[in-house]
Amino acid sequence: MVNCLLSEDTIAQAAAALAAGQLVAFPTETVYGLGADAENPAAVAAIYAAKGRPQDHPVIVHLAPGAMLSHWAAEIPEQAHMLAAAFWPGPLTLILKRAANIPDAVSGGQDTVGLRCPAHPVAIALLNAFKGGQGGIAAPSANKFGHVSPTLAQHVREEFAADNTVAMVLDGGPSRVGIESTIVDLSRLATHGPVLLRPGQISADAIEAVIGQRPQAADAAAPRASGTLESHYAPHTPVAMQDGATLAATLAQLSQTAHKVALIHIAEFAEVFASLRMPADPDGFAYALYAALREMDGRGADVILVEAPPQGADWLGVNDRLRRAAHGSHGIVHGLLNSALP
Template identity: 45%
Template sequence: MIAAESYSLQDEIIAAATVLREGGVVAFPTETVYGLGAEISNSSAVRRVFEIKKRPADHPLIVHFADASRLNHWAREVPEQALRLAELLWPGPLTLILPRSRHVPANVTGGQDTVGLRVPDHPVALALLHELGPERAVAAPSANRFGRISPTTAAHVKAELGDAVDMILDGGPCRIGLESTIVGFEGKSPVILRPGTIPMEELAEILGETLVLPPPMARTVRVPGALASHYAPATPLELWRSELLWQRALELEADGWRVAVVTWSPKNWSQRGGAKNKNVVHFSMPAEPVSYGRQLYASLRQLDSERLDRLLVEIPPAGSAWAAIADRLRRASGTPSEELQSGAGIALQAR
């Protein structure tokens, strides 16, 4: 078992495990985002997770457990490729979609015969799962309202869900800040069902073959975070190429709107006329994908609190290192993937 950082934190972990065993709902940290968990065999607790999030009953949860050696306990069949990924990447930000075993209730999987399985790489999450024991697991989505921004701190969970959660286990800010990579096995070929921070090149090297990201209409399995609109702030968000970003900002400002311009590229903001404008706020993000991903959700939450009329976000660079960020921003804006790939500016109606 991975030791907790302090005695007081260990007490909190033991208390959280007790809450889960007794049918409660606990928010807990992982390396990706905070999860909203119920003990997998407790149907009423699992139902509360859906109710707290306002999540559709057919939208599956991810099963978190403590040790990759228990994969065959939760999955009915484990292809050799899945076993190889688990051995090399767990604990870590990887979810495998596999046929569910009899130990996984159908209400956890949204009625599907497949289940998302993951061993998180966070000392508090692992300590909690070990405390529960090898026969138990935690079914959990992210600890936020359905379709909204995932939380990366305990404070985010408290602000959004409040007292609806029985306990919030604080493990500090999430190290990665973006949800896990989801890999499925449709037919005999592995496919990426949701991009994450594991490089596609690394997955391909482990498996000895190229993985594909199938178009939404071609997918036969429902997975978390795959809806056209997801990870969305309350403030409507638009994606624009850098050369059109400031023009759009000044157009909206001329109509009396308060807007934030979110950039990653090192453009001179003052020369574009924005610095003189009190209704146009510039928010600079890192030009490096790991740091950008870690800060993304916290930054969107901060901007949401500013009571702006619109968020204008610079389209991220092309390439696999930015794939997860592009995916989250596309869904946060409701932008079709083909339009994002074309680099066109996307102007949305207020939601």
């Protein structure tokens, strides 16, 4: 694994590695992605193998500004052009009908494809260099499947250093958004209208303001999309999310036990084994979230307790990620308290 300084030669080397079928991790404004040539099924398969990702869980194809959407999508409704003009480069993924020439490896066998143009300058430089700016880089988050997404190059190194599956890691500093892109399905407009598959920094209100239609909640027949499994974005340490009053009571009870608590919070609470106070605004919280989960995961606690953020529309993406991170830890607090009983 090569850790890189970001010269033009380094970008050219990374583009050449992608063209040769290798994996390259690169920064985006949301999180770091684990990239491969989207038109090379063997290279895309290497992403799935490196991550331990289920074969039917699609990946997002990243495109350069000005790339030809018609090469990737069989149908491009006007709403797609409007949203791309408003939010690309940026943290919005559009689900469209996949063009016949695009291998189904990127779509998990579906007839749709997820496309976005990232805003990070390193990502844009790489995409412009790859296949003359007309190639696509398939890139889920650069971590083992289901684990906390990386927002620093060091997070990627920690995930993949042991197995030598990643040829290069391009270090572009911290991801400024910190949670994955908003995903909107535009592949079934005639029957379902626009559908919000994954919330992110770009809100339903912002989408409605551009296309005049409010995206609906995901339905049972919606296309599968990245990061939408119930349990996802999870550290190894169990996570529980509670409102402030419940959390204060839980901390008081756990303080009477030998259990170690790592706390991620906004308000003031009693001192615990390890804690990290978060920004009180949704963008600041999102920016710090994954790094906070990784830091608390490394502290050797028995549980990570998270003070539930506000429930407003601006917090939807943050709450979505926290809910998925805590999904596999149902009952952990009850279990810890019961195990402490004489």
